Amino acid sequence: MGRLTLKDVAEACGLSRAAVSLVVRDSPRVSEQTKVRVRQVMAEMGYVYDRAAANLRTRRSMAVGLIVTNVRNPYFAELSMAIEQGLQGAGYTLLQGYSYDEPDKQRQLISAMVEHRADGVIILPAAGSSAASLQMLKSSGTPHVLIARQVKGYDADYTGADNVRAGELMGEHIVGLKPRSVAFIGGPMSSTARKDRYRGLAKVLQQAGVAISKQAQHTSESTPSGGEQVMRSLFLENGQRPDVIVTYSDAVAVGVLHALRDSSFRAGRDVAVASFDDVADARYQEPPLTSVATFADEVGGRAAQLLLARIGDPDRPFGSLIVNPELQVRQSTALFQAEVPSDWRR
Amino acid sequence: MGRLTLKDVAEACGLSRAAVSLVVRDSPRVSEQTKVRVRQVMAEMGYVYDRAAANLRTRRSMAVGLIVTNVRNPYFAELSMAIEQGLQGAGYTLLQGYSYDEPDKQRQLISAMVEHRADGVIILPAAGSSAASLQMLKSSGTPHVLIARQVKGYDADYTGADNVRAGELMGEHIVGLKPRSVAFIGGPMSSTARKDRYRGLAKVLQQAGVAISKQAQHTSESTPSGGEQVMRSLFLENGQRPDVIVTYSDAVAVGVLHALRDSSFRAGRDVAVASFDDVADARYQEPPLTSVATFADEVGGRAAQLLLARIGDPDRPFGSLIVNPELQVRQSTALFQAEVPSDWRR
């Protein structure tokens, strides 16, 4: 026996296929009494609605693609879960893929999702994505929204934190620490989020006459080990240090704090460390980490909203939903005292 | 104009629909020359293969469902990524859902995946899943494998770490510390992984004559805040402490270490802390965390293998792939000295 179809259910109920189809979709054209009876028969028979067949007919899949770089990063994990929550309510199932920040893998994923006829795609673009690499989304007419990072020259719905503002908030906090030098380190070079954070930070510091060290452009993966590496090669080895280290993300900061604990300098006393995102881990660091919150749950929820709106009206003008960042001060900068010896090694 | 179909491509190439269909599936019955030409025309026209339509005909979806509880836990994040990697190679796209350890949400996700005609499902069962709650997978004939946690009375393919052995490894390490008392805390009560870890641990400790405190059954969410709560309520508030605290998972241990840093007792000196999983975070803790590795990447890769084998041969006998755990000793237990004052508060 093959799988049960609507026809089998219809026969068992003594109804037409069309009528049963209406029950499945809860049409008002069928009486409540009939619906109850049909549903009961379905349950007894073990009938399973074949969404794939329905999709072919309706030209929708009730599936939405989500492409993120890496869900080991807690920020992206939170983002993914918030997005799933937002879409689940509207009846969508998530097709999820991980690009590992590799444009090639990303291209494969986009292609797979378009072939699966995803009703929409939410994508956190791999660092260094070109507009061309996203073109398939546009040419296939797939509704989509970008999150967290924008792509130069690519016009689309977008939601993310206001990263320039996040950088400014960081800058304002740092100026209050009266440091002699500040370094900005870690994160992928080609990320727009990184550029924006740096820009906001640099602007405020320059206005206050605070120098940013020339190591400012040293990049890494957005991971603890990335942070560790950049720390070791840049500061601990050459024996110099800034008063304040700002990292691209909390993930990077975790590695930076670890490297500092291996040195004789204490974060929060000899050197201030601060970063961006304020993921749950930030407050569990030693010392607890000052971070500018960029609210993954908010961003994820809004991404889902934007996509649903775009699916509902493919011709609406592109929109952006920008989430306001907030500074969260903790001990990694609270205890900072500017007047300490300037030699790095003891 | 609607979407392009195989018919449009066939007309543009002057071939039959059937021939073009063979090209798409790279059949040897079509000459290389023709394939090249057809593919070029497709690219020029911007044709997108409609997998949904093909699926209806072939009765496969080339999509596999993955249900995990929560991807904020780094162990589950690594697991998810390893599984995606393993399935991607075989041409599958992932339908992912998060159960939040809630059987109801899990049921909805299973139902959605079966309706989408997933070719298979990999599921990390919500704590407290009954055999009945997974029955839909079986009755619909969906190939599936359980990961990380088993479900009592439910026979299926399974892969996970050997949690009893993990507990034993932990026990052997702890016995070497010569503690007077040991507590096992945190994690969801009804998780089989928790029970197995505790069982292995208790067995080895009892054989060595080491007491396990009666707080052994205190449970929590498998999160840092869960660990924090259970620590505060159980130990710090009543002023007593064991020599060794074993937590259900690294996630819980993060909260425990945090609570200890807020107290006057130092982990690794006044009290040993150790846990399970050895996620990447473990070595970035302060102090670095002793943990029994349970290898999410291995488990994920094998889950993918098991599912592919099951899809290939639905009638094969159920199998288990058990991953061997390994103890990773770090400073959270390395510096432990048993001879310290036994009062908890200073």
Place this chain on the structure above:
DNA sequence: CTGAAAGCGCTTACAG
């Protein structure tokens, strides 16, 4: 509500 029919875009045999 019914019932017959067309169609979504593919795949699959089949005779040539």
Place this chain on the structure above:
DNA sequence: CTGAAAGCGCTTACAG
């Protein structure tokens, strides 16, 4: 390789 045909399991309009 072709070409006509059937079919995957639904939905949708239509006349009744």
